[in-house]
Amino acid sequence: MTTAAIIGGGVIGGGWAARFLLNGWDVRVFDPDPHAQRKISEVLANARLALPQLYDVAMPEEGRLSFHPTIAEAVSGADWIQESVPERLDIKHDTYREILTHAPADALVGSSTSGFKPSQLQQSVEKSGAVMVAHPFNPVYLLPLVELVTTDANSKETVQRAEEILRGIGMAPLHLLNEIDAHIADRFLEAVWREALWLVRDDIATTEEIDDAIRYGFGLRWAQMGLFETYRIAGGEAGMKHFIAQFGPCLHWPWTRLTDVPDLNDELVEKIAAQSDEQSGARSIRELERLRDDNLIGIIRALKDRDSAAGALINEHERQISAPLAAPDSEISAPLRLWEATVLPSWIDYNGHMTEYRYLQVFGDTTDALLCLIGADRDYVKAGHSYYTVESHLMHLDEAKLGERLTTTTQILSSDQKRIHLFHTILCGDRAVATAEQMLLHVNSSEGRACPALPEVSAAIEAIAQEHSTMPRPETAGRHTGQRRFA
Amino acid sequence: MTTAAIIGGGVIGGGWAARFLLNGWDVRVFDPDPHAQRKISEVLANARLALPQLYDVAMPEEGRLSFHPTIAEAVSGADWIQESVPERLDIKHDTYREILTHAPADALVGSSTSGFKPSQLQQSVEKSGAVMVAHPFNPVYLLPLVELVTTDANSKETVQRAEEILRGIGMAPLHLLNEIDAHIADRFLEAVWREALWLVRDDIATTEEIDDAIRYGFGLRWAQMGLFETYRIAGGEAGMKHFIAQFGPCLHWPWTRLTDVPDLNDELVEKIAAQSDEQSGARSIRELERLRDDNLIGIIRALKDRDSAAGALINEHERQISAPLAAPDSEISAPLRLWEATVLPSWIDYNGHMTEYRYLQVFGDTTDALLCLIGADRDYVKAGHSYYTVESHLMHLDEAKLGERLTTTTQILSSDQKRIHLFHTILCGDRAVATAEQMLLHVNSSEGRACPALPEVSAAIEAIAQEHSTMPRPETAGRHTGQRRFA
Numbered sequence: 024m025t026t027a028a029i030i031g032g033g034v035i036g037g038g039w040a041a042r043f044l045l046n047g048w049d050v051r052v053f054d055p056d057p058h059a060q061r062k063i064s065e066v067l068a069n070a071r072l073a074l075p076q077l078y079d080v081a082m083p084e085e086g087r088l089s090f091h092p093t094i095a096e097a098v099s100g101a102d103w104i105q106e107s108v109p110e111r112l113d114i115k116h117d118t119y120r121e122i123l124t125h126a127p128a129d130a131l132v133g134s135s136t137s138g139f140k141p142s143q144l145q146q147s148v149e150k151s152g153a154v155m156v157a158h159p160f161n162p163v164y165l166l167p168l169v170e171l172v173t174t175d176a177n178s179k180e181t182v183q184r185a186e187e188i189l190r191g192i193g194m195a196p197l198h199l200l201n202e203i204d205a206h207i208a209d210r211f212l213e214a215v216w217r218e219a220l221w222l223v224r225d226d227i228a229t230t231e232e233i234d235d236a237i238r239y240g241f242g243l244r245w246a247q248m249g250l251f252e253t254y255r256i257a258g259g260e261a262g263m264k265h266f267i268a269q270f271g272p273c274l275h276w277p278w279t280r281l282t283d284v285p286d287l288n289d290e291l292v293e294k295i296a297a298q299s300d301e302q303s304g305a306r307s308i309r310e311l312e313r314l315r316d317d318n319l320i321g322i323i324r325a326l327k328d329r330d331s332a333a334g335a336l337i338n339e340h341e342r343q344i345s346a347p348l349a350a351p352d353s354e355i356s357a358p359l360r361l362w363e364a365t366v367l368p369s370w371i372d373y374n375g376h377m378t379e380y381r382y383l384q385v386f387g388d389t390t391d392a393l394l395c396l397i398g399a400d401r402d403y404v405k406a407g408h409s410y411y412t413v414e415s416h417l418m419h420l421d422e423a424k425l426g427e428r429l430t431t432t433t434q435i436l437s438s439d440q441k442r443i444h445l446f447h448t449i450l451c452g453d454r455a456v457a458t459a460e461q462m463l464l465h466v467n468s469s470e471g472r473a474c475p476a477l478p479e480v481s482a483a484i485e486a487i488a489q490e491h492s493t494m495p496r497p498e499t500a501g502r503h504t505g506q507r508r509f510a
Numbered sequence: 511m512t513t514a515a516i517i518g519g520g521v522i523g524g525g526w527a528a529r530f531l532l533n534g535w536d537v538r539v540f541d542p543d544p545h546a547q548r549k550i551s552e553v554l555a556n557a558r559l560a561l562p563q564l565y566d567v568a569m570p571e572e573g574r575l576s577f578h579p580t581i582a583e584a585v586s587g588a589d590w591i592q593e594s595v596p597e598r599l600d601i602k603h604d605t606y607r608e609i610l611t612h613a614p615a616d617a618l619v620g621s622s623t624s625g626f627k628p629s630q631l632q633q634s635v636e637k638s639g640a641v642m643v644a645h646p647f648n649p650v651y652l653l654p655l656v657e658l659v660t661t662d663a664n665s666k667e668t669v670q671r672a673e674e675i676l677r678g679i680g681m682a683p684l685h686l687l688n689e690i691d692a693h694i695a696d697r698f699l700e701a702v703w704r705e706a707l708w709l710v711r712d713d714i715a716t717t718e719e720i721d722d723a724i725r726y727g728f729g730l731r732w733a734q735m736g737l738f739e740t741y742r743i744a745g746g747e748a749g750m751k752h753f754i755a756q757f758g759p760c761l762h763w764p765w766t767r768l769t770d771v772p773d774l775n776d777e778l779v780e781k782i783a784a785q786s787d788e789q790s791g792a793r794s795i796r797e798l799e800r801l802r803d804d805n806l807i808g809i810i811r812a813l814k815d816r817d818s819a820a821g822a823l824i825n826e827h828e829r830q831i832s833a834p835l836a837a838p839d840s841e842i843s844a845p846l847r848l849w850e851a852t853v854l855p856s857w858i859d860y861n862g863h864m865t866e867y868r869y870l871q872v873f874g875d876t877t878d879a880l881l882c883l884i885g886a887d888r889d890y891v892k893a894g895h896s897y898y899t900v901e902s903h904l905m906h907l908d909e910a911k912l913g914e915r916l917t918t919t920t921q922i923l924s925s926d927q928k929r930i931h932l933f934h935t936i937l938c939g940d941r942a943v944a945t946a947e948q949m950l951l952h953v954n955s956s957e958g959r960a961c962p963a964l965p966e967v968s969a970a971i972e973a974i975a976q977e978h979s980t981m982p983r984p985e986t987a988g989r990h991t992g993q994r995r996f997a
Contacts, residue, residue, distance in 0.1 A: 199715065203712075203714050208728060215701055222694060234738050235736065236694045237695070237732050238735060238820065242736065243820060247806070248802060257521065295751075298738075308742070312743055314735075317818075318812070319734070333726055379874045383866060383904075412866050414991050415991070417903075419900050500991075504931070
């Protein structure tokens, strides 16, 4: 068990707390704000709903969260201390002094600062080798990027340990050796922000039009490749060098007004606030957060399916945190619990209910999870064998509604070398909403004909079937469509 | 049938050609480049693989593509002419003169220019009211954004017609009334680009580190919300105004070097090219294109499931292009033929087969068509009654493959005032690939309990059941899962 101290709550500190907790760390918080506990609980509630949805393996058991009245108490026993106090150098220096006086000798201190360079943070601090920039992005519990900026005062071992800790909680540390104000990402954000302020001020575009210009165009590109790889593609066969060189002249065109700084006076502030209310005011901040998180989950999961960009990071983290598969006989629960899903907006039909075929989608995903469990996974399929579903009997017992969490149970009714006869149930809480009785046939896919499963797969399913053989048979198994329910 | 002329091929012109073609337009291309035909074919091949994967309805039948030796011939009969010639004003003016001399009087001309303002394009052009900026984003066949910039020379009707045409091919026209160099999005791209050049030049970060800083952080945010909505969330309950106001001082911090223009000399060009080779050189441009497209499909589909951002645009476009249900045959056929569908790329699983639940989707659509036919349509549902599927028995007899055309047949096995017992078959040609035996229950949806159907609906289903009563009962009706096929 490892311990993090969070000095300064709020959205960023709360996000850090959530990421550590959900990755199994104990978290000790110091924040003098009387609302700190409520604020962190809110961030944590969002994070608990969101982060596990990125993973197909169980995350570690959640750590213990505690609140402390002093920095001295909060940092006691901490391995990592994350500072997210206001952006004033004098406050930060005082905070580090207090931290370093009371923290364990080998504790590391990361600062969430957006703008200060690590050398500024380290000024007039003893043991400054423990202090570095670890700048995250909101929502901290979902976005993997953390800019890790160090100086010569930080030893190689310190940097390496910091990277390991950050990777361990699923983040992607981007280590910068040459410090610069605002690091990297915020310099881009600042450049875009300045330009956006001009466009709004000069009535070229509203806040909503600017957001659309981003999210319907280059925002989609940047979620998966960045700037240079995108341009590399645009350059095509002629190559990156040719492509870059032709940009030279454009740099002198009057395409940005960034040589000036817009005056952010009351009038411009009012204008932006009013346009933003018009654009997004129909939704509360809580609703927007949920929408954002849900979108980010979908995007990252799509990238995960493709083992690309942020999705590849999750796959890598899964390999780190997933316990190696135990021998099947120590794993088998009766019934199996293999799959969870949340009812998404697109699953709802014009009746306002979850569409019929989405139930079969959840059953199909559960079957896929079963096949993975017994070793009939994608590699097995690639090698030429597969199970096909030849028959399904679905019963709809109750309704699932938007946003509800579904879990499934699976009972193996019987199996032999070629067939698996199973019974899935979709549960919403402990309410069964649908069942599926299915027959799967093992096939040689190139020949398209039934054949016995390979021995280790056969053995794995037989072991489960054996374990399930004493379970009572589901009432509706063997039922045909239209059969009287209590015949 | 509508016709587009593409003046200037390449990646952008080819992307336009693909978008029009795949949305059912005929496309006539003029490009003096001897490689134009090959280049456009390559873009089109990518687009054919990619764009249909965003849709769950069949796209229109692809239009006809032809190549023409002169602008005069290419624009003949064209409704929309898209100019993507090099960024030189004199070339553009000559091109418009040639286009407007030969095009139909009411044809519209969109320019793909990244930098020129529409007033510049319209200079010294007669009939300049037809010319406007329609600036797309690469890959044009996947990204919906098109900046539509007009001047007072463009009539309201012209702008409206342009917007309709662009929406008709699934794009999101962002109409700007106040022109500005480089429109909106490219001003942001330019700002980030300049900053990125500095960072590489000064060895703060490599091209790969910059790409990671984007795609692991704010790039993920920007794929779904833009700048302002993201900051609105960051501002939290305190409100947008409070949040913006606190940014004032930062604008004067030295966070960007954009007051200077970096000198893009040979040394910097070489450096960027070398870093980019190091980062992405292991993959060919073709491979990178496929990766990008596949990622974009995943991201947009994730947003589509959530009916958000670019995904909401696809849902809206689907509603536009899905054919209204065929008028019900006055004569009852035995069996009924109610539905047709094409196996879409997104319906194919990692086995290379049509995913299980997509069969139930086709059966569900067939059931919906039956319910429309008997008058239990959406209005009936709105008024408080509905049929729910309570039970389905699916049998998979054969496989359906990508692009195959599926038709369904429906036999009513029995019905009474509350229930419909039916048997659907999915056919591929005359080969049955799957069957579904279903039981539907008529309910009062507000009370959530079974009740008799309204008289006209009852009468309609009874009439069909009567007509079908002499049909032989399907062999597998009444079968339970796992029952021996020829018992």
